[in-house]
């Protein structure tokens with residue numbers, strides 16, 4: 001279904017039903033969550049095959065990033081490898097030439113945490129890769145909240161890479177400013193994040209992580225990682241993105257503001273935007289907020305729980 005523009009003030013029975021469903025979901029999960037143990041191991045990630053080689057010449061650092069946090073950490077990591085004399089292929093995973101995989105001796109992949117997990121887009125990318133044949137692999141995530149299930153989200157990246165016969169050597173989570181629009185106001189009030197993360201402290205940790213990964217490979221060490229059943233992990237079983245979508249009553253492109261720069265199209269992982277019709281296919285949209293977060297012209301209209309959403313670029317230009 002293509003969502004047609006309508007006036008933001010318009011109320012509908014659909015909205016009432018959404019609100020009811022959302023409240024029901026929240027109540028159900030509140031009742032269920034306290035019964036979940038927070039330390040139960042649900043998967044132990046180990047090497048599926050021996051490491052191909054302990055010699056490194058070429059390293060790939062690939063990331064998926066909506067608002068730049070994961071990209072910045074990846075760029076720092078790539079630079080630190082380059083400074084040590086390695087050949088580095090780095091960039092957005094959507095632009096990665098898969099034929100280069102045969103020349104790679106180490107693969108590092110980073111994503112943001114979306115809805116307590118690594119985004120489906122990144123999972124699908126990994127699933128589309130050929131057999132990694134024992135290439136050492138390391139994961140990192142950037143996340144916005146201290147209880148964002150970040151460890152498990154990074155485990156998911158490794159789980160997927162191990163399915164492809166990658167050999168796990170490292171996993172790390174780095175805090176970034178939240179790109180989830182509904183949290184911006186509380187983020188802006190926090191006093192412990194000047195300058196906003198990721199910042200120089202983060203980058204020091206990123207470089208240290210790079211050193212760790214290299215030492216793991218050069219000494220032939222693989223690591224074992226445990227995914228545990230946290231409350232946040234439990235909530236992923238109920239598809240939090242889908243419940244969030246129920247709270248959206250408007251999502252379209254404002255024709256008068258749009259300069260057709262194409263950024264939203266480029267950022268949309270589900271090809272849900274039609275710039276000719278100025279519409280968004282709300283069925284295929286995965287509510288990543290990439291369009292609204294990256295539009296510099298306030299041309300994406302989104303209403304969440306009757307409140308107009310402000311995007312990342314707009315908000316952080318002038319945080320209140």
Ligand SMILES: Cc1cc2nc3c(=O)[nH]c(=O)nc-3n(C[C@H](O)[C@H](O)[C@H](O)COP(=O)(O)O)c2cc1C
Nearest residue numbers: 066067068069070112115116144145148176178179
């Ligand atoms: C749709 C969406 C869902 C998010 N979900 C989580 C989450 O579950 N846990 C968390 O810690 N941060 C969450 N965040 C915040 C991002 O993980 C965090 O800001 C990340 O650093 C953004 O990376 P990027 O700038 O590379 O896109 C979410 C952000 C968005 C846009």
Ligand code: SF4
Nearest residue numbers: 258259261262264295
């Ligand atoms: S990013 Fe904004 S201005 Fe650019 S095409 Fe999309 S809606 Fe229009």
Ligand code: SF4
Nearest residue numbers: 268285286288289291
């Ligand atoms: S249309 Fe949906 S999936 Fe596409 S960028 Fe916007 S929020 Fe993300």
